[in-house]
Amino acid sequence: MSDRDILVTGGAGFIGSHLVRQLTDAGANVLVADNCFSGTPSLVPAGARLETVDIRDEEFADLIRAFEPTDVVHLAALHYIPYCNANPEEAFQVNTMGTRKLVSAARDLPGLDTMVFASSAAVYPPRKGPNSEASETGPMDIYGETKLVGEDLMRLFHRETGVPTVTARLFNVYGPSETNEHLVPAVLEQVRRGNREIELGNLTPKRDFVHVSDVARALRTLLAEFEGGYGTYNVGTGTEWSVREVVEQTSEALGEEIEVVQDEDRVRESDRPHLQADISRIRADFGWEPEVEFVAGLRDLLEQDEEVVVA
Structure with a gap:
């Protein structure tokens, strides 16, 4: 990719910084555009240029035109669903507008x-069993709605310009430098405080957890190998x-007994019972497979914290 000038929006964030x-x-040659609302400038590697x-803003449009990228990866968005639900107008303005x-x-x-667009598994309705890209969509929150509209905007962009455009529907991403208060960091944050009784919200929902290094590799694969048209990949x-x-x-992974109790203040009424990916399309088209097994990923996160001793 030494001949590529790549714009990454949201490149100072969790997924973006790993991709960059x-x-x-x-x-x-990577240009990161990020307002650093949840992103962190120090996460951007020295080899990339960061514009806050x-x-x-119109300044962003001017930046794109001046840089003239050969490729764009659009990650910038408000991601944390409770924040989006509490601030729906802001979520619409950032994610859609x-x-x-x-x-x-x-x-x-x-x-x-x-053009590569980071969408979300939140575009799917509650469904038991794997979601394929051909499955019916039906978001159940404002975040999923904004991502589905974003997909429509990308589809229209391809139709009008002919530029190969690909949407990646990301499932539950975890790993180092996570910037939102999702399940895995919530658990690890309490463990790091010395708690062995973990307070969480809903305890039964099931999710498909994919490591951020695998997600970054998938996005890089789509960027390098998607050949034309419009495509969608889980x-x-x-x-x-x-x-x-x-x-x-x-x-x-810790080697210690941890108990979990339900904290009613953390319970979300809208939590779906299942969210699972069918990844047969990205596997068949590009040979992409997740490499980090979930338990191994958890162990790595614990080992990165010097204050937590892993058995």
């Missing part, structure tokens, strides 16, 4: 080869873990 590191290691800018601002500016780019593992099972596996 992989791209710069491959020799790409909001994707809703920000995406609209991006595609509007990108229409004028003379040498754009590929990025997950195909395996579900319940909240209780996550705590049990954390206990096993």
Whole structure:
């Protein structure tokens, strides 16, 4: 990728910073656009250029036109569902209108080869069993709604420009440097405080947890190998873990007994019971497979904290 000029929106965030590191290691010239609302400038590797800018502003459109990227990966969004539910207008402005601002500016780019959009498994309705890309969509929260509209904007962008455009529906991403208060960091944060009785919300929902390094590799694969048209790909593992099972596996990795209790203040009425990926399409088209097994990923996270001794 040494001949690629790649714009990564949200590149100072959790997933973005891992992707940017992989791209710069491959020799790409990377421009990160991030307002650092949840992103962290120190996560951006030295080989990339960071511009602190909001994707809703005209300054962002000017930045795109001046940089003239060969490729764009659009990750910038408000991701944390409780925050989006509490601030629906802001979620719409950032996730939908920000995406609209991006595609509007990108229409004028003379040498754009590929557009990659990070969508979410939140576009699917509650469903027992794996979700394929052909499964019916039906978001149950404002975050999923904004991502589904973003997919429509990307589809329209491809239709109007002919630029190869690919959507990645990401399942539950975990790993180092996570910036939102999702399940895995909530568990580990309490363990790191010395708690062995973990307070969580709903305990029965099952999720498909995929390591951030695998997600970054999937995005890089789509960027490099998607050849044309418009495509949609799930990025997950195909395996579900319940909240209780996550705590049990954390206990096993730690080598200590951990109990879990339900905190009614943390319970979400809207939590879906299942969310699982069918990854047969990305496997068949690109040979991509997740490499980090979930329990091994948890153990690595625990071992990265010097204050936690892993058996």
